[in-house]
Amino acid sequence: DTGVSQNPRHKITKRGQNVTFRCDPISEHNRLYWYRQTLGQGPEFLTYFQNEAQLEKSRLLSDRFSAERPKGSFSTLEIQRTEQGDSAMYLCASRGLASTQYFGPGTRLTVL
Amino acid sequence: AQTVTQSQPEMSVQEAETVTLSCTYDTSESDYYLFWYKQPPSRQMILVIRQEAYKQQNATENRFSVNFQKAAKSFSLKISDSQLGDAAMYFCAYRSAGGGTSYGKLTFGQGTILTVHP
Numbered sequence: 001d002t003g004v005s006q007n008p009r010h011k012i013t014k015r016g017q018n019v020t021f022r023c024d025p026i027s028e029h030n031r032l033y034w035y036r037q038t039l040g041q042g043p044e045f046l047t048y049f050q051n052e053a054q055l056e057k058s059r060l061l062s063d064r065f066s067a068e069r070p071k072g073s074f075s076t077l078e079i080q081r082t083e084q085g086d087s088a089m090y091l092c093a094s095r096g097l098a099s100t101q102y103f104g105p106g107t108r109l110t111v112l
Numbered sequence: 113a114q115t116v117t118q119s120q121p122e123m124s125v126q127e128a129e130t131v132t133l134s135c136t137y138d139t140s141e142s143d144y145y146l147f148w149y150k151q152p153p154s155r156q157m158i159l160v161i162r163q164e165a166y167k168q169q170n171a172t173e174n175r176f177s178v179n180f181q182k183a184a185k186s187f188s189l190k191i192s193d194s195q196l197g198d199a200a201m202y203f204c205a206y207r208s209a210g211g212g213t214s215y216g217k218l219t220f221g222q223g224t225i226l227t228v229h230p
Contacts, residue, residue, distance in 0.1 A: 001156070002156055033216075033217060040222075043220050100147070101216070103149075
């Protein structure tokens, strides 16, 4: 266990529905990252928070995606009007002052 | 933009033997970090080993060591005395050490599935 938690671990939804995932980072880490991993591939960067500020967003993050980190603690990632192409593992990672990112177990999203 | 390439989709090794996983990367930066992460089936991704580009000495963590060739942009992982618990997907990752807008995001390779045979 790395100390980063994510909920839910699995989410099955129908196309067109909205879903929200939560990430709780290691408490003293002020940097938080979201990645998306499709089957058999490496994770791809989605977005980055430093404290509560969202400082970088990948072009992978379409306007149907939104992320927040209120008060610089936990973070949420919401996908609106889900599409089958959104099916993937969504990973959260946190980092303190050191260079190492610690990953959560991920949320596996299946869009039917 | 940086890219990371793992040219071995799958590797296998006998228990107690040694295996080397390959990784190459492309960057124009001089200061960066390289990582190997392990992702067991349906389990959390964990850090195996880290290398700072400014350090010439290769990193070592117990049975895991790297061969970092900066000029060749190569970063291979050697696992000695392989154990059944080493079976996993292994990812090589790059992170810029510079400031500005890099913000420390990781760029991953495609991964190598390692099978360990008893």
